[in-house]
Amino acid sequence: MYKTPFFHNTATNELVNFLTSIFDTSHDGLYICDKNGYTLLYNEAFLQISGISIDLMNKYSTIELHQMNNVPISCAGIALKTKKPHSTIIDYYNGKKGIVTATPFFNQNQEILFVVSNVRDVTEINHLQHELEKTKQINLAFQNELKQIQSELENNQQFIYRSKSMHQIISLASRFAKNDSPILLLGESGVGKDVLANYIHKNSEKKGAFVKINCGAIPDHLLESELFGYEKGAFTGANVKKEGLFELAHEGTIFLDEIGDLPYSLQVKLLNVIQDSKFRRLGGTETREVNIRIIAATNCDLEHLVEEKKFRLDLFYRLNVLSITIPPLRERREDIPALLFFYLEKLKGKYKVEKKLDNPVLDKCMEYQWPGNIRELKNIIERMYHMSENEKITIDELPRSFQNSKEVSTQGDETVKYNKPLPLKQAVAEFEKGYISDILSSTPTMQDCANILEVNISTLVRKKRNLLIK
Structure with a gap:
């Protein structure tokens, strides 16, 4: 393409047409102006990159186009003024970005004959660079997350969280750990009540052991002897005396998980231990004194059990001196990536094979409702780790429940x-x-x-x- 008034004879026009054909094969924009900045020659790529119309190109000089605000910068105009090659980056008004180099050509008297400008479209390259930077930032965030998790592992901190709600709970648990009052931990199954109980024990001044018992996992007729111990001959088969868990927890903490399943007949005995710090072994006459911190946990509605006469009201009041409710995982989604990375790091440390989560897997994990909470998350990440055939865990390793999860109401109840x-x-x-x-x-x-x-x-x-x- 060229501006015809600058060329008058047929031979010159043919030469220009020939050069124009060559110019138009270039993906770079090419532009030539005379010593006054008026257009002599340009190609289609230059029009596409600069966004300047043919009418304006043929009518105005490059300096005038800049003055009229049709181009942000006139690289050729600067070369004409300084009589030196000039390079710059131009953000054109059509959204394109170009690297422009303008080179002046001189006659024997060092007068400018014309200026040749070359424009390379770097819009896509710039976009890819931004995407690369964005990816680098995401990777950096993941690396920082892994470093923090590694630090928590080295410091033996078992409670991994990033959410504001869990930060408040840990802060509350740290305060509760400084006294001996009973603590009641509430929350759905799998939210980490046992881990929080252990955290409270470790941050307390108790020097004794942390003793855990699941009140719903032991048959009723054996639970009393497990808790309080027994003397020799207390019942058939009691050939030797045995210490109970309360004795083992002396100067420490006893964690009564699933306290809602504690038989009604044993609840009064537990109440006496809380109130008097004393008890008797099964079949014994000697009163034993213990110094223990009692932490109880349940996923049941204890107040409802009280109404149904399945749980003693006085025991409920004694256990509920201090209480903490741990929210389900679906209500603190900020913790999901941290927990995933935490368990991946543990698996890597155990099996010496590093595996990474593909981004779609993380997205699906963030969308999933986690009915089994952290316990379910741990099981699923371990399953995916072993199912994946290479170093990247892909969406193919996700269980079917992630694809067919039930719709959940905005109130957080599964419906x-x-x-x-x-x-x-x-x-x-x-x-x-x-x-x-x-x-x-x-x-x-x-x-x-x-x-x-x-x-x-x-x-x-x-x-x-x-x-x-x-």
Whole structure:
């Protein structure tokens, strides 16, 4: 392309047409102006990059185009003024970015004949650079996250969190740890009540052991002897005396998990221990004194159990002196990446194989509702770690429940959406079937699923059969 008034004879026009054909094969923009800045020659690439119309190009000089604000900078104009080559980067008004070099050419008298400008479109390169920088920032954030997790591992800090709600809970737990008052930990199964109890013990001034017992995992007839111990001959088979867990926890902490399952007959004995710090072994007459901190935990509504006469009101008041409610994982999603990286680091340390999470996997984990909370997350990350065939854990390793997760209401309660009303019994059965199916698909074994659901393995097998779960 050229501005015809500058060329008059046929031979020159043919030469210009020939040069123009060559110019137009270039992906770089090419522009030539005379000593006054008026256009002599340019190619299509220059028009595309600069965004200047042909009419303006042919009518005005490069200096005038700059003065009229059609181009941000006139590189050729600067070369004409300084009589030296000039290079710069121009952000054109059409959104393109170009690296421009303008070179003046002289006659024998060192007078400028014309200026040749070369423009290279770096818009896409600039975009890729921004994307690369963004990726670097994300990687840096992940590296910092890993370093912090590594530091927490080295310092033996077991509670991994990033959310504001968990920061407040840890701060509260640290304050509670400085006294001996009973603490009641509330929250769904798998949120980490046992880890928080251990954290409180470690940050207390107690020098004794941290003793844990699950009140729902031991048969009622054995639980009393486990807690209080027994003397020789107290019952058939008691051939030797045995210390109870309260004695083992002397000068330390006893953690009574699932306190809502404590038999009603034992609740008064526990109340006496809390009030008097004294108890007797089963079959014994000697009163024993202990100095212990009691931490209880449950995922049940104890007040509701009190109303149903399944839990003593006086014991509830004694246990509920200080209470902490741990929110479920779906309500503190900021903690999910930190927990994923934490367990990945632990697996790497154990198996000496480093694996990384693909970004879509992290996105899916952030969207998932985590009905089994941290316990489920730990199981799933371990499963994906072992299932992946290379160093990157991809979305293919995610369990089916991530693809078919139930819709959850904004209030945080899990709610299955039905197309039509159902009888309550049928709705409950369908929910139970879907919920158990999801947990089964996200856990490696039936026992792991039973642990999350907090039922016996025999109960899970029976429900699986009755509900026709595959």
